[in-house]
Amino acid sequence: MGSSRMSKSLSQIVLPVAGGTALALSVALVVANLDYGRSKISSLEQRVEQTSLQAEAARNKASEEAAVVAELKAKVAEIQLAAIENATGGTNLTENAPRKDIAYGLGRAALTEEITAWDVDVLPDGRGLPEGRGDVFTGEEVFAEKCASCHGDFAEGVDNWPVLAGGFDTLADKDPVKTVGSYWPYLSTVWDYVHRSMPFGEAQTLTPDETYAIVAYILYSNDMVDDEFELSHENFPDIEMYNTGGFVIDDRPDREYTRWRGEPCMKNCKSAVEITMRATFLDVTPDEGGESRMDHTASENTPTFVASTDSTNTSVETETLEISALETDPAVVLAGEKVFKKCKACHAVGAGAKNKSGPQLNDLMGRMMGSVDGFKYSKAFKAAMEEGRVWNDAELAAFLAKPKAYMKGTRMSFAGIKKEKDLTAIIEFLRTTSN
């Protein structure tokens, strides 16, 4: 602290002096050049000689002086910086608006009737509801007149307009039907939304009684009340919604964030990649959308991308990615990956694979049987390891075809692979799996 303050006060004194020196120096430079230009010349040779000499001298002098100027410039910059710092007392001048919790005295008091006009929101517990009532019968009439053109006579939705009724017990289906009945957790939301936002194009025109009646009718359309029902501010809190308990508060922190943090995989992150779905097959992109030139008919055969089997290679770009150009047929490897689904419950492969109920199967070919650290093998596999037996194509094929027959006493409860093709495929696949 002390030393920085000292250099600041020093710089204040030096600043004008140094600036002056720099100025004087550059003036001298110009004058010197003029002098060279004016020197007398007696002959052409002399002139040539003299000129080159002068040029040489001028160059030397100029570079010397340039060095001095550069040094001074740096000094000036340093001094200016210090001066700025000094002027601001060392604080950063770029700052956000002050965080004062004082009043500036701007704006004017809101009048009660203004607040009443605009503050119309209704909370789940019914606060904010105006007094009023309306029955299903009236609701049906108002709905037919003001809502049915878009939402259908029975709130079932016309064309692409929202469906307001039905859809019960579909929320766990592939395409859940989310309606006021099946999905909305609070009745207050229906009242609030209809009252403030509908009918579309004529919003904020419904009276409280009309709104009560319409909401009663929407409940009726959802079979939640009978046709005699009347809704009012009094019985409002008694209505139970079907899906009130159906919501949880954002659980991404536990569900996802904790799992999805950390250093991601950079190499050999998958054994093979294949295209599983293409947008051009659906072709729902608007035509005027741009200039994609994807030929829908031509590129039926999309390539498969396979990780390299050669783990000694370090050049990431060219060696770990090879497209359809490996000795191993990528199609077979892919088929093998599918067969591996039968094993997945018990075995893991790939980066960071851990032992599950069966040992991890990375770099299996050439691996000693029963040799994975930390896995508790059966006596049969322990014996195989002591004998020094090693996994290769033939051994693996025999084992996987009939595990129990090949290795008497194995704990692997797996019936075996029947099809020759699947056997070849899984072996090809296990050739590619590594950490």
Next chain:
Amino acid sequence: MDKTIKTSRRTFLKGSVAIAGASVAGGAAASEADPLITEVQEWASATGVGVDETPYGMPISFEKDVVRRNVEWLTASPISSINFTPIHALDGTITPQGCAFERHHSGAIELRKEDFRLMINGLVDRPLVFSYQDLERFPRENHIYFCECAANTGMEWAGAQLNGAQFTHGMIHNMEYTGVPLRTLLHEAGLGSANDLKNKWVYVEGADASSNGRSIPMEKALDDVLVAFKANGEALRMEHGYPVRLVVPGWEGNMWIKWLRRIEVTDAAVESREETSKYTDVYEDGTARKWTWVMDAKSVITTPSPQMPIDHTRGPMVISGLAWSGHGQITRVDVSKDGGITWETARLGKQGDTKALTRFYLDTEWTGEPMLLQSRAMDETGYVQPTKQQLRDSRGENSVYHNNCIQTWYVDENGVVENVEVS
């Protein structure tokens, strides 16, 4: 109009392929002198347009396909609908207002500054009404933030659907906002009567016919929320809420109330339609998740992409894209050319701003081989952008909103690009 652009582009492509055939490494050698250089062009001789011609400039006519587009079948009516930013054709990070996506629930309205009123009421000491001028007298700030609709990439949950970065990822824009911290206005009205602020909410609402309203927890309201009136230096556009909108950094776009008219301090969430029926995500078992406000880290490659095929010969090429996170800064983006087997770390255009778009570049070679391009963002919390499979494993396939999966573009040997899903 678009048709002619398409043809001319195609002709251009053919031309460049022809050149490629004749070319040797180190660039094409010209056999004939280029008349564009050897002959005096009209524009080099005659005079151009005067300064009185264009009081407010629009992009030059050659750029007329760099526009917002909508997808008709998505919604029943363009009045309550959305369009998409042409992110495939932009570079840098700032989105020009004129092509920044729009989402309205009852159409965009024309509201004059003179007719603008902003009310603060509820659990405040002094319910107040502000005019537009009042707002300009409070200390103000400038910040760059992205605004992403929670439905961005929503059509891709079930599978690869829309063929273009504009359509898969264009519900986003990034602007520099000028405005007053919401906190300042809340203090102006006084929070004394709200007592414990921990369980308090701020309900915000717009002046349009949808009167879109959302509940924001007090903690966020007092943190970085802005009441903004300028974007990229000029007044907000009508479609973005002129004259005043709310800016809720890092949180879903629906909360960024446009044509802001009312701020109410409450002791509970209002549970409005937009925070119950909409913007909630249904899990596989039918339970739904609500209050999913923060937009998680996400990225997408904008070039090449389906609307931006590779137009040049083999050799140097730039892969470029955008990354962002509602949790703060983007710290790293990795790019894969083989569908996620191998990754390379991209270069960030500049240090990522908090809750703003970050541009990334991978300066690389186009080998002419097919590619499966992916980008993967990481943010300051260490969060790594998930694959579509990870998201599906976590949430099932019934979600509509909050899809921040890794996107895959398939580039074929001709440089043509398609939206695909991979194993």
